Amino acid sequence: MSSLCFPVSAKKYRELNDESRQLVAQRFAVLAEPMRLRLLQILFSGELSVNGLVKLTGGTQTNVSRHLHTLTAAHLLDRRKQGSQVFYRVADPTVRKLCELVCGSLEKQFSEQADAFRAD
Amino acid sequence: MSSLCFPVSAKKYRELNDESRQLVAQRFAVLAEPMRLRLLQILFSGELSVNGLVKLTGGTQTNVSRHLHTLTAAHLLDRRKQGSQVFYRVADPTVRKLCELVCGSLEKQFSEQADAFRAD
DNA sequence: TGTCTATATGCACATATGCGCATGTCCAAC
DNA sequence: GTTGGACATGCGCATATGTGCATATAGACA
Numbered sequence: 001m002s003s004l005c006f007p008v009s010a011k012k013y014r015e016l017n018d019e020s021r022q023l024v025a026q027r028f029a030v031l032a033e034p035m036r037l038r039l040l041q042i043l044f045s046g047e048l049s050v051n052g053l054v055k056l057t058g059g060t061q062t063n064v065s066r067h068l069h070t071l072t073a074a075h076l077l078d079r080r081k082q083g084s085q086v087f088y089r090v091a092d093p094t095v096r097k098l099c100e101l102v103c104g105s106l107e108k109q110f111s112e113q114a115d116a117f118r119a120d
Numbered sequence: 121m122s123s124l125c126f127p128v129s130a131k132k133y134r135e136l137n138d139e140s141r142q143l144v145a146q147r148f149a150v151l152a153e154p155m156r157l158r159l160l161q162i163l164f165s166g167e168l169s170v171n172g173l174v175k176l177t178g179g180t181q182t183n184v185s186r187h188l189h190t191l192t193a194a195h196l197l198d199r200r201k202q203g204s205q206v207f208y209r210v211a212d213p214t215v216r217k218l219c220e221l222v223c224g225s226l227e228k229q230f231s232e233q234a235d236a237f238r239a240d
Numbered sequence: 241t242g243t244c245t246a247t248a249t250g251c252a253c254a255t256a257t258g259c260g261c262a263t264g265t266c267c268a269a270c
Numbered sequence: 271g272t273t274g275g276a277c278a279t280g281c282g283c284a285t286a287t288g289t290g291c292a293t294a295t296a297g298a299c300a
Contacts, residue, residue, distance in 0.1 A: 021154045027222045032149035034141045084246045084297040094225040102147045105214040204267040
């Protein structure tokens with residue numbers, strides 16, 4: 001399984017071109033929004049309608065809908081219409097891994113800072 | 121190894137609070153910038169001075185320096201002064217994993233889209 | 241057909257952010 | 271001490287983006 005930035009050989013990594021780098025940056029940008037992360041977190045437990053997400057998040061219908069659109073356009077969510085309702089669910093399993101990696105990194109970072117204080 | 125959003129039990133995930141979510145979003149935001157990704161890519165091969173990075177990227181000294189500051193403030197890079205030069209190196213190994221995950225996801229996404237065209 | 245609910249979207253506004261120019265700071269070498 | 275190189279930063283500007291309000295669209299139900 002190769003990838004745009006996966007190791008090509010043992011130590012050599014293929015470099016992304018400007019266009020690919022732009023796409024990677026856009027993917028990260030989609031995740032760089034607290035409300036979108038909140039929506040993803042909720043949807044990790046299963047699919048839900050827009051109204052359900054509005055109620056759980058406390059956000060406005062406009063805002064929730066727009067963020068869901070952004071996440072769907074990035075292929076991170078799938079859309080399913082049922083009657084007048086629209087159900088969204090996580091389409092890309094890597095999203096959860098990305099969040100876990102960042103959370104783990106932040107936790108480690110803060111732990112080390114706490115240790116540094118104790119060491120003083 | 122627990123984490124702010126790691127699985128607490130088999131299927132139950134602990135939810136982040138607003139503050140933690142904000143921090144996760146900020147971490148993603150740091151990565152949501154093509155020039156910063158370019159700098160990280162280069163630094164994956166080893167530490168380098170600001171001037172070295174300016175020459176390799178073709179960016180202005182101002183811009184490179186500012187992005188390096190952003191990455192360092194986020195604890196993704198480490199700074200080492202040697203004389204009048206400053207050398208930067210990757211401090212957080214998860215950054216590489218994050219980029220690889222996104223690249224893999226994008227590659228899969230485009231492959232599936234290509235297949236969909238062929239299927240037609 | 242008319243009304244109510246669910247969802248999406250055009251518009252305007254406030255804020256955030258990347259960028260270049262000019263300048264400041266720090267260090268080395270003469 | 272002075273000069274020059276390496277790096278950082280204040281300022282202003284252009285652009286991008288998140289948000290709410292009002293409205294449009296679409297489907298359910300009487």
